[in-house]
Amino acid sequence: MIQTLDRELQASQKRYDDLEDAVLEIENEKAIWVKQTDQLSRQLNDEAAKRRQFEQELHGAEVELAGHRNTSLLAEREMAKAEGEIKARDAEIALLRSRENKTVVEHVHVLESAKKMTDIQLREQVAENVRLNDVLKQNEKHRNRLISDLEDLTRQFNMLKASKSREARSARASLSPEEKDVNMVLEDERKARKIAEARVASLEKDLQDQRRQLSTASLSSPSRNLTNLEVKLAKRTEEVTKLQSAYDALQVQNQQIESELADLRRSSIRSASSENHNRSDLLRGLQQSHDALGRDMSDQLRKLEAQPLTPSRRHNTSFSNGNTMSPDVHSAKRIRSLENEIAGLRQQVDDEREEKELLWSQLKQVEGNGDSKSPFPYEQAVYSHFRLKAKTLRSHLDHWLAMGDLNAKGSAAMVTSTSGQQIAEDMQALKLLLSKLDPETSPLRVP
Incomplete structure (x- = not known):
């Protein structure tokens, strides 16, 4: 178990x-x-x-x-x-290449409308400048009055300060040493307070200056182009003034030449020979040529004074149609038109100077060839007289051909009654020039 x-x-x-x-x-x-x-x-x-x-x-x-x-x-x-x-x-280049040998009449109308618009703006700017000048004068008067008041107040303040300082000195002389110590402490505190207040005022002034600089910097950039254009316009006006002074100098020289021609003509009239008779006719022709040249120069100067340098009084169709453009574009077009007019004036002055020099050289040749065979040829005198007439005629013909092309096209730009009257006047001027170019009616015709 x-x-x-x-x-x-x-x-x-x-x-x-x-x-x-x-x-x-x-x-x-x-x-x-x-x-x-x-x-x-x-x-x-x-x-x-x-x-x-x-x-x-x-x-x-x-x-x-x-x-x-x-x-x-x-x-x-x-x-x-x-x-x-x-x-x-590419399409524009192809179009311009196809038109390089043609007269574009539309450009003339565009430039005319731009010139009208610029003239109106110039007139408005002149009125604005006059108004600003009046305001500036009033401000100057007010500033002078305030300066005189400030001077009076400064004198009163100085007198009051001097009296107060005398009273303070007399009071300090009667003070005890403890009161003088307390007074010194109060003076130190007052000076420190003034320094602090001056510091605060300077800081506030610096802040205002910074704000003003920022505001002017933000506002000056849009008007910089307009200011540059106004400077250019002033330069062009100054050039026109210089050209007018040169024209006045040429008139003085022409008067001297006219007096010398008159003396030579009187001396040539006294002589009885046939050679002197031909010379007197030639001098008379030169005198007539000189008079015609002077009239042409005076007419050109009157046209210049009437049109380009003053505001136009004609109605501006572009404003009535609602077409507005920027001031910079108007100023630029105004400057371009002034440049073209200045170039034309320079060319005219150069041509007149050449004409005067040619007449002067021919006059000297006539004076020096008293015993020579014959004076300068008749054809040369005719060319000297009508060279500027031919240039003027060529410019008129170009203008009329352009107007004819415009009428033939049937464009929307219809010729006004003023332009029709101008064409009629130009036709009369053309007939007059053609009559002057006729050798039968020339003042230098062969006797």
Whole structure:
């Protein structure tokens, strides 16, 4: 019985040992699985972090791709726009090349309308300048009055300050030492307060100056182009004034030549020979040529004083139609028209100077050839007299041909009654010039 129990106990102990071994193996496997689970969780976290990083990189790449697509679309649009502009420029170049030998009459009307508009704006600006000058004078008077009042107040303040200082000195002389110490402390505090107030006032003034500079900097940039154009306009006006002074000098020289011609004519009339008679006729012709030249120069100067340098009184059709342009464009067109007028005046002065020099040289030749065979040829005198007439005639003919082309096209730009009257006057001037160019009616005809 005891043996049986021992065997059962041993068997139970063996089963218990086997169970403990199995439990140990299970716990080892559990520890291994826990380690694997921790490792897998760490790998999962790493993979999730990598996934988030890759997703962020993918999102950034998508955003960058969208930006590149937008940039490419903008570039394609700009390329298409540039191609359209290139085609338009090519068409414009082709049109200009086709018109390079033709007279474009529309440009004349555009320039005339721009000149009218600029003249109106110039007149308005002159009125505004007059008004501002009056306001400035009133402000000057007010400033002078305020300055005199300030001087009176300053004198009164100085007198009051001197009396107060005398009273303070007499009061300080009667004070005790303790009261003097207290007075010194009060004076120091008063000085410190004045210094602080002056510092605050200077800081406020600096702040106001900075604000004023910012406001003027923001307002000065739009008006800088207009100021430059006004400076250019003043320069062009000064050049016109210089040309007019040169014209006056030429008139003085022409008067001297006229007096010398009169002396030579009187001396030639006294002689009785045929050669002197021909010379007197030639001098008389030169005198008539000189008078005609002077009248032409006076007419040109009167036209210049009447039209380009004063505001135009004609009605501006562009304003009535509602066409408005910027002040910078008006000023630029005004300056271009003044430059053209100045160039024309310079050319006229040069031509008149050449004509005067030619007449002077011929006059000297006549004076020096008193004992020679014959004076200068008749054809040369005719050319000298009518050279400027031919230039004027050529310009008039160009204008009339252009107006004829405009009427032939039948465009919308109809010729007004004023322009018709101008054409009639120009036709009369043309007939007069043609009659002067006729050798039969020439003042230098052969006697």
